[in-house]
Amino acid sequence: MADKNPKSVSAALAAATCSLLGSVPAAPVQAAEEPTWDFNTALLYYGEDNDRVQDLSLNILARRNYVDDRSLTLGLTVDTLTGATPNGAIRQNVPQTFTRPSGSSAYTVPGGELPLDDTFKDTRAAITVGWEQPLGRLWKTSIGFSGSREYDYTHLGLNGSLSRDFNKRNTTVSAGLAVAHDIWDPVGGTPVAFAPMLDVGDTGNKTGSETKDIIDAVIGVTQVISRRLLVQLNYSFSNSSGYLTDPYKFLSLVDGATGETIPRVPPPGAEGPSHEFRFENRPDERTKQSLYGQAKYYMGGKVLDASYRYMTDDWEIDSHTVDLRLRWPLGEYSYIEPHFRFYTQSEADFYTISLVDGAELPAFASADYRLGNFDAITAGLKYGWKTRSGKEMSIRAEIYQQDGTIPGDLLIGNQVGRETYPDLDAIIVQFSYHFSR
Amino acid sequence: MNRTRIVSVGIVGLVTLASGCSSMGVEPWERDILAKEEMQLTTDPIEAAIDDHIYFSKEASSGGRGFGGGGCGCN
Numbered sequence: 001m002a003d004k005n006p007k008s009v010s011a012a013l014a015a016a017t018c019s020l021l022g023s024v025p026a027a028p029v030q031a032a033e034e035p036t037w038d039f040n041t042a043l044l045y046y047g048e049d050n051d052r053v054q055d056l057s058l059n060i061l062a063r064r065n066y067v068d069d070r071s072l073t074l075g076l077t078v079d080t081l082t083g084a085t086p087n088g089a090i091r092q093n094v095p096q097t098f099t100r101p102s103g104s105s106a107y108t109v110p111g112g113e114l115p116l117d118d119t120f121k122d123t124r125a126a127i128t129v130g131w132e133q134p135l136g137r138l139w140k141t142s143i144g145f146s147g148s149r150e151y152d153y154t155h156l157g158l159n160g161s162l163s164r165d166f167n168k169r170n171t172t173v174s175a176g177l178a179v180a181h182d183i184w185d186p187v188g189g190t191p192v193a194f195a196p197m198l199d200v201g202d203t204g205n206k207t208g209s210e211t212k213d214i215i216d217a218v219i220g221v222t223q224v225i226s227r228r229l230l231v232q233l234n235y236s237f238s239n240s241s242g243y244l245t246d247p248y249k250f251l252s253l254v255d256g257a258t259g260e261t262i263p264r265v266p267p268p269g270a271e272g273p274s275h276e277f278r279f280e281n282r283p284d285e286r287t288k289q290s291l292y293g294q295a296k297y298y299m300g301g302k303v304l305d306a307s308y309r310y311m312t313d314d315w316e317i318d319s320h321t322v323d324l325r326l327r328w329p330l331g332e333y334s335y336i337e338p339h340f341r342f343y344t345q346s347e348a349d350f351y352t353i354s355l356v357d358g359a360e361l362p363a364f365a366s367a368d369y370r371l372g373n374f375d376a377i378t379a380g381l382k383y384g385w386k387t388r389s390g391k392e393m394s395i396r397a398e399i400y401q402q403d404g405t406i407p408g409d410l411l412i413g414n415q416v417g418r419e420t421y422p423d424l425d426a427i428i429v430q431f432s433y434h435f436s437r
Numbered sequence: 438m439n440r441t442r443i444v445s446v447g448i449v450g451l452v453t454l455a456s457g458c459s460s461m462g463v464e465p466w467e468r469d470i471l472a473k474e475e476m477q478l479t480t481d482p483i484e485a486a487i488d489d490h491i492y493f494s495k496e497a498s499s500g501g502r503g504f505g506g507g508g509c510g511c512n
Contacts, residue, residue: 042483046491059483075486124509153510170462178504216504222478224462227470232478238505292501296476303475309501319498327475335475345497371497396484402495428491432483 038063042432049425053083053120068134073144075128084116086422088249088367089277090354090415091115092261097274101248102188103203106271114422117248124150138165146180154183157214170224178216185209186247193281194361197250199272205279212242220292228298238288245282251367253278254354259413262357278355280366288313303327317371319345334385339398341378347371353410353419369422374404380428392434400426 044057057079064072089096097108100119109115126148134140139162146157161176184190189206198205220234252261253276266272294307305325312318323341330336348371350364380398387393404421411419463471470476479485485502493499494509 040481040483042487044487057487059487061483061486077486077490122510126509148509150510155509159504167462168465176504184510214505216500218500218504224471226461227463227467230471230476230478234501236500236505238500288498288500288505290498290501294478294502296478298470298473298476303473305480307502309498311498311501313497315497317497319496321498321501327480343492343496343498348497370495376496394481400491400495424495430484430487432481 035066044430056080070133073130077126079124081122084118087117089115090252172222176218180214191279194278197273197277199270210243214240230296232294234292236290241285250277250279252354256356259415316349337382339380343376347373376402394432396430398428
């Protein structure tokens, strides 16, 4: 073989001569490995039915791998959001008019329909920077920064983690800490708690920006059980303090007997709400805890990925999440992966659907459906394939459905039979492309 | 009470798991399957991040696998 290539013959001769003479070759014997880049990119469409939220999202995660397992990770996400979202008010048999969050105009929802605020439009850009490296033979550490910006919201966060391998690297114990400082700067200002919705142009119920601070801690164990089975168990603690209210959501103020929203007539010449609405108010602190378990099991080429999470918080929300994925190879270069997820949560202790006129105001109240009692399922399929040059692509399509119930004791008078949880149907379509260079 | 209980259960669980784990596992030359890309805990970091973000925006729970996520107004 070698004699077909004069260059390799001369190189071999030179090397042999060097070694005979005991001299050191100019180039190092073991060349340093070149750093490589891994790019994970994805384009996502998330769309809810009934013209509710639509999101088009571009995601790029670039990872530069250095020798000795050190790596730098850079992430960029750009989301374009449009659509309508439930504003918190209950249905009425007559049309309802609401002042927009900006306070500069109003919108009207037809009688019998779930009130949606259709002014939802935002662009969100988020970046992440992370550095990971081993510390000695068994320890590994990482530090990271995250930041995001929307028209009305800014997030800044720092995170770090430390892990150590034990037992021939079959056991890994890890601990992580993340802190974040987020700033709300709502369109039209932050509403005062339980303040009434005012006429167009009247900003007497709004103040400036608000902040919240979040601390997250995670400790976990990853364990190799056998050649085919790997499990992970995590305990997480999260504390948020500051402004945790949604500044765009409010509640209907209703008659204690009929359950109908109290009508309101804007002054002559003014445009404004047709009924009495009060901005919501949530506690300024929340502590969440969760236990998370995940298993990966290899079955003759197929891989089952199963996880379960139990979460509980001091808003009295408990949730259970089960997530199952089965990666099923189709030949050497492609696979399909069915995905099923089930989620269920109980409502927050201050979740309600309306406030009663004349009754003493509760300390906290929100009609945000995301704090209500509901189940959700996700079902989907992913198809992935690899090109001969090693590039990987995948496409996934999923449906996401929320199905909730309003606890019967929250319904007053005519609300019984008319008010239903704003169920949600959404689709998720994603194309991913992974390559290295 | 609830908080103390779950912390205790979590810590006892992790310690039990860690101590019970010393007899489990594989030898270094038996890692052929575990080294496969599809056997990593997070096979697709972007998809994991996207899912965390969607569910954070639509549900009252977040985190578990990693940090709580967030960083959005998420109407």
